[in-house]
Amino acid sequence: MFHVCQVNSDRDRLRLLSDLAGDAEHTAWRLHGTGRFVAPPIAGATILPPGDRVEVRFDDGRAVILTEVELTPQGPPTLEVRNIGQLVRFDAAGRFEAVPDAVVRIRRDRIVSAGPRAEFSMAAPGARVLDAGGAVVTAGLVDPHTHPVFAGERAREFALRKAGATYAEIQAAGGGILSTMRATRAAGPEALFEGGVRRLLRMARFGVTSVEGKTGYDLTVEGELGLLRVLGRLSARCAVEVSPTLLAAHLVPPEFAADRDAWVRLITDELIPRSRELAVAVDVFCEDNAFSLAETVRILEAAVAAGLQARAHAGQFHSLGAVAEAARLGALSVDHLEEVTDAELDELARAGRTVAVLLPGAALTLGLPMPSGRRFLDRGVPVAVGTDCNPGTSMTENLPLAGTLACLQAGLTVEETWDALTRTAARAAGLPGRGNPVAGAPADLVIWDFAHYGHLPYHFGVPHVRTLLRGGLEVQLESE
Numbered sequence: 001m002f003h004v005c006q007v008n009s010d011r012d013r014l015r016l017l018s019d020l021a022g023d024a025e026h027t028a029w030r031l032h033g034t035g036r037f038v039a040p041p042i043a044g045a046t047i048l049p050p051g052d053r054v055e056v057r058f059d060d061g062r063a064v065i066l067t068e069v070e071l072t073p074q075g076p077p078t079l080e081v082r083n084i085g086q087l088v089r090f091d092a093a094g095r096f097e098a099v100p101d102a103v104v105r106i107r108r109d110r111i112v113s114a115g116p117r118a119e120f121s122m123a124a125p126g127a128r129v130l131d132a133g134g135a136v137v138t139a140g141l142v143d144p145h146t147h148p149v150f151a152g153e154r155a156r157e158f159a160l161r162k163a164g165a166t167y168a169e170i171q172a173a174g175g176g177i178l179s180t181m182r183a184t185r186a187a188g189p190e191a192l193f194e195g196g197v198r199r200l201l202r203m204a205r206f207g208v209t210s211v212e213g214k215t216g217y218d219l220t221v222e223g224e225l226g227l228l229r230v231l232g233r234l235s236a237r238c239a240v241e242v243s244p245t246l247l248a249a250h251l252v253p254p255e256f257a258a259d260r261d262a263w264v265r266l267i268t269d270e271l272i273p274r275s276r277e278l279a280v281a282v283d284v285f286c287e288d289n290a291f292s293l294a295e296t297v298r299i300l301e302a303a304v305a306a307g308l309q310a311r312a313h314a315g316q317f318h319s320l321g322a323v324a325e326a327a328r329l330g331a332l333s334v335d336h337l338e339e340v341t342d343a344e345l346d347e348l349a350r351a352g353r354t355v356a357v358l359l360p361g362a363a364l365t366l367g368l369p370m371p372s373g374r375r376f377l378d379r380g381v382p383v384a385v386g387t388d389c390n391p392g393t394s395m396t397e398n399l400p401l402a403g404t405l406a407c408l409q410a411g412l413t414v415e416e417t418w419d420a421l422t423r424t425a426a427r428a429a430g431l432p433g434r435g436n437p438v439a440g441a442p443a444d445l446v447i448w449d450f451a452h453y454g455h456l457p458y459h460f461g462v463p464h465v466r467t468l469l470r471g472g473l474e475v476q477l478e479s480e
Contacts, residue, residue, distance in 0.1 A: 011041035012236035021071040109471035140209025140444035144428035145386030152183025202397035212429035216247030228278040268302035281309035286322035327351035355428035360405035361394035374411035404460035443472035
């Protein structure tokens with residue numbers, strides 16, 4: 001029997017409490033059940049007599065009846081993916097496997113079992129069959145570093161930079177992050193949401209089902225909290241899951257240029273406490289023209305004390321010591337890493353908990369040396385790869401292209417590249433359990449249009465997704 005049926009104030013999540021399925025929150029996207037990339041808000045929900053069913057209504061007029069039994073994780077598979085040429089996964093020790101002639105069985109939004117076809121004597125009774133046609137199947141890709149919510153664009157600055165202006169010169173003239181800040185402050189939440197939808201849709205077309213997403217382009221207390229709420233709405237109503245990060249320490253806003261410590265205090269004393277229910281992590285851009293090492297440590301220590309995860313933009317232009325400090329604090333990730341000393345790498349390896357996130361798109365755009373993934377991997381530091389999708393220094397939603405750059409220019413093998421785009425990327429994004437198609441994992445899968453896993457980094461620049469599954473639903477990757 002259902003006992004609680006409660007829609008949240010944003011009308012994008014539904015809490016259900018029942019005897020069989022327990023207490024769980026369900027997103028509007030999963031409840032809508034059509035696979036459309038964006039689901040409408042929930043109009044209302046009602047427990048139907050005698051109490052074993054719930055009716056969920058949406059703003060588009062759609063109504064869905066949920067039964068208690070179908071929401072329980074136990075039960076027969078509802079979908080079976082067969083005729084998989086290669087199933088890319090990782091064993092318990094993290095070793096890469098390409099399992100030939102494989103099968104994946106799914107119940108609702110979770111993988112029930114996955115492995116060689118020989119382990120499955122017959123098709124699951126009553127399950128819908130999806131034929132992979134001999135193609136490669138992997139977990140959905142995970143982008144561990146994105147800035148998906150902003151307004152405006154900076155193509156003019158790109159041209160200036162190519163004409164010889166430096167990043168610091170553009171920023172000092174009021175461009176760079178400040179340019180995007182002004183446009184973002186002027187935009188309303190609906191425009192920001194719609195822009196985020198467009199970017200996440202482009203990512204999904206390249207096989208992405210989950211991302212880490214940052215704030216950082218409003219730089220006021222209420223504005224940064226508003227960006228976190230937009231990220232939450234995107235995660236609940238879109239086919240791409242978002243792990244939200246507070247990046248109020250992206251740059252000191254112009255209002256605090258004469259008293260930067262006041263902005264740091266607002267972050268530590270007000271923004272972080274108010275972000276506890278909205279964010280997974282707190283990030284800081286530690287750089288000469290952003291935040292000092294002392295300020296970075298202060299902000300990240302406040303985050304950890306508040307129960308949030310830490311992460312840092314570190315070593316992009318200068319090695320200031322943020323890598324070692326982030327590792328000491330058990331950060332989820334340190335990102336960029338073009339200029340990192342061997343001593344910092346050794347500290348990162350000793351700590352053993354923090355992922356090194358390489359962002360080759362930013363290095364390519366800015367003409368920086370490509371960071372070597374081998375420096376990290378050979379010390380036992382896990383490596384992930386992200387797009388750094390942002391309007392200034394890496395305007396791309398193409399995660400496989402970032403993987404190709406990491407493979408060709410940062411020294412990763414093809415197998416290490418797959419790990420960096422899935423399993424380890426999920427760890428860096430604060431999304432445990434994603435990125436590896438094994439029993440119990442979310443049913444986020446990609447059926448690709450190729451038969452060997454080496455094809456993704458080899459044939460770069462174009463989408464290769466045949467079918468995208470998010471939570472067991474086939475995503476409609478419709479045009480914008």
